[in-house]
Amino acid sequence: MTGEPLLEARNLIKDYGASRVVNDLSLQLYRGETLGLVGESGSGKSTVARLLLRLIEPTSGQIVCRLDHNGAPHEIDLRHIKANEMRRLRRKLAIVFQDPYAALDPRMTVRQTLAEPFAIHGEKPVGTGRAIDNLEARLIELVREVGLDSSALCRYPHEFSGGQRQRINIARALALRPEILILDEPVSALDVSVGAQVINLLKDLQQRYGLTCLFISHSMPLVRYLCDRVAVMQHGRIVETGTWSEVCEHPREAYTQQLLAATPEMPVLSE
Ligand SMILES: Nc1ncnc2c1ncn2[C@@H]1O[C@H](COP(=O)(O)OP(=O)(O)OP(=O)(O)O)[C@@H](O)[C@H]1O
Ligand SMILES: [Mg+2]
Numbered sequence: 001m002t003g004e005p006l007l008e009a010r011n012l013i014k015d016y017g018a019s020r021v022v023n024d025l026s027l028q029l030y031r032g033e034t035l036g037l038v039g040e041s042g043s044g045k046s047t048v049a050r051l052l053l054r055l056i057e058p059t060s061g062q063i064v065c066r067l068d069h070n071g072a073p074h075e076i077d078l079r080h081i082k083a084n085e086m087r088r089l090r091r092k093l094a095i096v097f098q099d100p101y102a103a104l105d106p107r108m109t110v111r112q113t114l115a116e117p118f119a120i121h122g123e124k125p126v127g128t129g130r131a132i133d134n135l136e137a138r139l140i141e142l143v144r145e146v147g148l149d150s151s152a153l154c155r156y157p158h159e160f161s162g163g164q165r166q167r168i169n170i171a172r173a174l175a176l177r178p179e180i181l182i183l184d185e186p187v188s189a190l191d192v193s194v195g196a197q198v199i200n201l202l203k204d205l206q207q208r209y210g211l212t213c214l215f216i217s218h219s220m221p222l223v224r225y226l227c228d229r230v231a232v233m234q235h236g237r238i239v240e241t242g243t244w245s246e247v248c249e250h251p252r253e254a255y256t257q258q259l260l261a262a263t264p265e266m267p268v269l270s271e
Pocket of ligand 2: 046047
């Protein structure tokens with residue numbers, strides 16, 4: 001890859017008590033790419049996602065971001081910026097979590113859920129009408145973008161299937177037009193065929209918006225389908241990184257070979 005990474009972890013360490021969950025981890029995410037982060041359960045993948053978004057604080061190390069900031073892309077260490085600056089940057093960084101059931105507030109309609117990021121960030125969708133009409137137009141656009149009907153807006157999470165709920169989570173993540181999308185096992189709670197549809201939606205959105213994505217997964221076939229590069233994680237470290245063919249066709253690490261061997265057959269995915 002050329003150029004400077006859009007988001008970068010440098011020598012990250014995260015300790016929980018005596019256990020080192022992320023151990024001197026460095027990772028680069030380049031503009032427009034999808035990087036797959038794979039590794040066995042407990043290797044620290046979700047912790048890395050949370051550290052990158054600063055949902056949790058690292059014990060040490062740097063998280064460097066080169067998102068446009070005040071109009072100019074320059075290097076910002078996310079650990080040393082003020083809360084209000086972080087809030088501004090957070091709009092550009094979105095995450096979709098694994099569990100589509102836990103991620104949505106059951107008391108909120110889809111309209112309320114999707115409107116929330118605009119309220120939190122004080123952002124008004126652009127348009128020619130009144131602010132409230134512009135917001136409604138953007139919410140309709142969002143649900144349609146993820147393949148749902150606009151009638152979904154006045155419904156509650158329990159009225160939707162798992163796949164539909166994950167579409168709503170994706171719509172919420174996209175609400176403020178982020179540049180970086182972190183997907184933490186976005187389909188592992190779904191049936192294979194439903195998951196495949198959500199993956200195809202993600203691939204479509206990624207291409208349409210030129211999103212930069214970190215795709216966390218157990219599934220090597222999904223990583224192969226979606227990702228430009230792969231980083232393999234074990235015990236809090238990256239043990240191998242490269243393109244799919246570098247890492248998976250010629251794995252240097254025995255651990256990567258084990259992950260590949262443990263992977264079930266490719267689910268049905270259409271190009
Ligand atoms: N808040 C916490 N307090 C203590 N230990 C934690 C905490 N969060 C995570 N851990 C530990 O950190 C390790 C890595 O967890 P993490 O959730 O990042 O793994 P993962 O690679 O995402 O696993 P999975 O594939 O199962 O989602 C685990 O051993 C976990 O028990
Ligand atoms: Mg996880």
